[in-house]
Amino acid sequence: EPEVTQTPSHQVTQMGQEVILRCVPISNHLYFYWYRQILGQKVEFLVSFYNNEISEKSEIFDDQFSVERPDGSNFTLKIRSTKLEDSAMYFCASSRGWETQYFGPGTRLLVL
Amino acid sequence: TQLLEQSPQFLSIQEGENLTVYCNSSSVFSSLQWYRQEPGEGPVLLVTVVTGGEVKKLKRLTFQFGDARKDSSLHITAAQPGDTGLYLCAGMRRSNDYKLSFGAGTTVTVRA
Numbered sequence: 438e439p440e441v442t443q444t445p446s447h448q449v450t451q452m453g454q455e456v457i458l459r460c461v462p463i464s465n466h467l468y469f470y471w472y473r474q475i476l477g478q479k480v481e482f483l484v485s486f487y488n489n490e491i492s493e494k495s496e497i498f499d500d501q502f503s504v505e506r507p508d509g510s511n512f513t514l515k516i517r518s519t520k521l522e523d524s525a526m527y528f529c530a531s532s533r534g535w536e537t538q539y540f541g542p543g544t545r546l547l548v549l
Numbered sequence: 550t551q552l553l554e555q556s557p558q559f560l561s562i563q564e565g566e567n568l569t570v571y572c573n574s575s576s577v578f579s580s581l582q583w584y585r586q587e588p589g590e591g592p593v594l595l596v597t598v599v600t601g602g603e604v605k606k607l608k609r610l611t612f613q614f615g616d617a618r619k620d621s622s623l624h625i626t627a628a629q630p631g632d633t634g635l636y637l638c639a640g641m642r643r644s645n646d647y648k649l650s651f652g653a654g655t656t657v658t659v660r661a
Contacts, residue, residue: 441591443591468647470647470648470649472649479651479652479653479654480592480637480639480649480651481651482648482649482650485647485648487647492647493646493647493648495648526589528591528592532647535579535580535641535647536580536597536599536641537580537582537594537597538582538594538647538649539594540584540591540592540593540594541591542590542591543589543590543591545589
């Protein structure tokens with residue numbers, strides 16, 4: 438069964454450094470998303486992406502964040518200058534239409 | 550403000566017993582999804598419900614979407630230790646609003 442994959446599974450970085458989290462969505466899906474989950478808290482929406490542009494973003498998704506679909510298969514989340522509070526699990530998700538989103542296994546980001 | 554309230558927060562039962570988890574809101578949702586999440590992993594989709602009053606069954610799991618599309622329930626019959634996990638509900642407010650709002654989850658423990 439097709440699934441969303443994410444790399445790396447874990448990332449440790451120093452505060453102020455840039456990180457890029459990578460995702461390969463399910464191949465025939467058209468909508469792509471990033472969510473994050475701070476330890477012990479709810480899963481929170483960051484951004485949705487369709488037709489090569491952001492369709493919606495949350496207030497968390499400030500100028501430090503960007504997303505890109507550099508080719509036909511990858512979908513990336515870049516954090517330009519990481520802060521301690523960016524430490525979280527980051528989940529990529531994809532959907533064919535509006536109803537059902539499928540999530541990847543996540544990248545655990547630790548900012549020191 | 551909690552958009553989706555899940556109850557109970559924790560549930561511990563003996564193998565073979567039944568359990569019900571609730572997901573409530575004052576808002577109407579165009580669709581609602583139930584996920585199960587293991588520690589350190591991504592949410593795994595169980596079901597999507599879109600029609601008010603809809604009932605879906607997945608083996609021993611029964612999902613119901615309220616008539617007014619403001620609430621949902623997950624019922625597990627004859628629970629087994631393998632049902633242990635964190636159950637999340639997530640809703641989409643409008644069909645053209647692709648972000649999911651998650652509940653805080655219900656941690657279910659089934660004792661052998």
